[in-house]
Amino acid sequence: MMPAMETGGRRPASTGALVVLVLSLGVLALALDDALFNWVLFSDGLLRRVLFW
Amino acid sequence: MELFGTIAEAVKQIPGGGLVAGVTAAVTLLLAYVLLIVNRAARTRRTRLWQIAAITGVPVATTLDLLAVHAARVTMLSGFASADASERSSVISAGISGQLNGIALLASSSVWIWPLGLFVLHKMLETRRPADSPRFAGPLFLIPIGLVAIVVGSMLWATGLVHGFASIAWTDPETKTARILGALDEGASALRRFAQVSRWTILGLTALAVALIAAGQRRPRPTGEPLPAGPGRAATWWASALALLLAAALWVGARPLRAENQLPWPAPQLSGEVLAIATPPTPDLAGPDPIVRAPVIQLMADRLAMDTAPYSLEDLGGPLQTLRTNYQLLHPGERFAGDLITMPRLVSLLWVAHHAGYDALMFIFSKEETTVRPTLGTIRRVLSSAARASLMDASDREANGGADPEGDHTVLRLSDFKSYEPFARRLVELRRAGRDVVLDLGKEPGGATDSGRP
Numbered sequence: 001m002m003p004a005m006e007t008g009g010r011r012p013a014s015t016g017a018l019v020v021l022v023l024s025l026g027v028l029a030l031a032l033d034d035a036l037f038n039w040v041l042f043s044d045g046l047l048r049r050v051l052f053w
Numbered sequence: 054m055e056l057f058g059t060i061a062e063a064v065k066q067i068p069g070g071g072l073v074a075g076v077t078a079a080v081t082l083l084l085a086y087v088l089l090i091v092n093r094a095a096r097t098r099r100t101r102l103w104q105i106a107a108i109t110g111v112p113v114a115t116t117l118d119l120l121a122v123h124a125a126r127v128t129m130l131s132g133f134a135s136a137d138a139s140e141r142s143s144v145i146s147a148g149i150s151g152q153l154n155g156i157a158l159l160a161s162s163s164v165w166i167w168p169l170g171l172f173v174l175h176k177m178l179e180t181r182r183p184a185d186s187p188r189f190a191g192p193l194f195l196i197p198i199g200l201v202a203i204v205v206g207s208m209l210w211a212t213g214l215v216h217g218f219a220s221i222a223w224t225d226p227e228t229k230t231a232r233i234l235g236a237l238d239e240g241a242s243a244l245r246r247f248a249q250v251s252r253w254t255i256l257g258l259t260a261l262a263v264a265l266i267a268a269g270q271r272r273p274r275p276t277g278e279p280l281p282a283g284p285g286r287a288a289t290w291w292a293s294a295l296a297l298l299l300a301a302a303l304w305v306g307a308r309p310l311r312a313e314n315q316l317p318w319p320a321p322q323l324s325g326e327v328l329a330i331a332t333p334p335t336p337d338l339a340g341p342d343p344i345v346r347a348p349v350i351q352l353m354a355d356r357l358a359m360d361t362a363p364y365s366l367e368d369l370g371g372p373l374q375t376l377r378t379n380y381q382l383l384h385p386g387e388r389f390a391g392d393l394i395t396m397p398r399l400v401s402l403l404w405v406a407h408h409a410g411y412d413a414l415m416f417i418f419s420k421e422e423t424t425v426r427p428t429l430g431t432i433r434r435v436l437s438s439a440a441r442a443s444l445m446d447a448s449d450r451e452a453n454g455g456a457d458p459e460g461d462h463t464v465l466r467l468s469d470f471k472s473y474e475p476f477a478r479r480l481v482e483l484r485r486a487g488r489d490v491v492l493d494l495g496k497e498p499g500g501a502t503d504s505g506r507p
Binding site (some may be wrong): 015016022023024025027028030031033034040041045046047048049051 | 122196204233237241290292318422428
């Protein structure tokens with residue numbers, strides 16, 4: 001492990017931490033994909049509601 | 054110029070559309086300006102402030118658009134609750150336009166403002182990186198590329214429906230519901246495919262980013278070369294926690310929408326006009342005939358209404374004649390079909406209709422249906438169906454030498470039925486078997502009084 005002094009006083013992230021960050025961003029992107037899909041499709045439901053008379 | 058006109062018209066349909074479009078345009082210009090100055094004076098405090106302003110502007114523009122679509126949805130839901138039919142249809146129509154155009158604007162603007170915003174953010178992180186350290190941020194920025202498919206899919210969904218609905222507007226009313234349903238089904242399944250493409254692209258790009266970061270960290274270095282500086286350990290953990298927290302919030306926040314989207318809607322009435330009238334109660338039957346647009350007579354225990362306006366039986370003949378004359382003036386040369394909707398029947402009413410030339414009766418059977426939606430709540434509708442019969446009287450038989458009119462039909466005599474229910478049951482049975490039904494009114498009772506028989 002590189003001493004904190006060599007990186008301007010902060011401890012650099014390990015490869016594992018960086019991988020966790022990438023995976024977390026992947027999970028966030030999947031959640032965004034799901035949320036955007038369901039948010040748009042909600043309008044589809046409202047349009048179907050118009051046919052429900 | 055025509056394109057600008059179309060865009061301006063679409064923006065007008067979005068609640069607060071001017072503000073949303075204005076902010077989106079301002080953020081775009083800000084991003085462009087930052088990209089111009091960033092290479093010239095990357096490390097100045099002034100540039101950093103411009104960068105922060107431009108990056109912050111991106112979610113602000115998106116949030117405004119999300120709120121505009123939400124406002125259109127609220128408008129649409131208020132339209133469903135409106136008692137006045139014309140107000141209901143104009144409010145619902147405004148809600149539909151607001152949503153579709155709002156989603157189209159959100160998706161199309163996201164295609165450029167988010168990549169530009171992330172590019173500016175990437176530039177900013179790179180500027181903060183010590184000159185002798187390897188790059189670390191690049192692989193992280195691969196992941197958002199996976200969202201391009203769902204953004205493009207959302208844009209195509211909205212614009213496809215705008216065009217689809219516009220082309221349906223002037224089609225035969227009989228097929229309109231089926232066409233709208235077809236357009237919705239097609240749009241939804243395409244959107245589902247785009248979401249799947251996004252999912253797999255995100256997974257692939259995440260795996261690629263992991264591989265690139267691992268490779269960058271494990272690359273053999275000459276003695277003395279520092280390890281990749283990358284972000285600080287604490288910052289990495291905080292960023293990971295924040296990303297997971299945001300993901301969880303999005304997942305939980307989308308739950309009501311997901312539940313609503315996953316529950317299929319009951320089938321709509323595909324053919325004929327929709328008659329959302331449940332009074333008076335009718336026998337529990339389903340007629341096989343489509344309802345066509347025609348005057349609607351409701352016969353309650355204590356009153357009578359035509360097209361929901363109150364009338365007396367004695368006064369009904371005149372307005373029916375007027376409607377017939379108006380129809381013939383509006384459709385010169387066309388045969389008057391004599392369609393009339395009745396709920397349910399009364400011999401004297403049938404005589405009034407017969408005298409006014411309305412011989413094509415639709416006996417309506419309606420029942421209320423309730424469905425409970427996860428987010429939209431309890432929704433009621435009236436399911437109506439019709440069974441057709443044409444009218445004849447004793448004079449028609451006399452003109453035929455005393456015999457029933459010839460042809461492929463069944464003649465029903467009202468005097469053969471003790472009440473409306475068995476008559477309605479028989480009528481539906483015959484219509485379901487594909488038989489035409491002629492209703493014989495017999496001899497007109499003295500004047501316009503009810504015979505007391507069905």
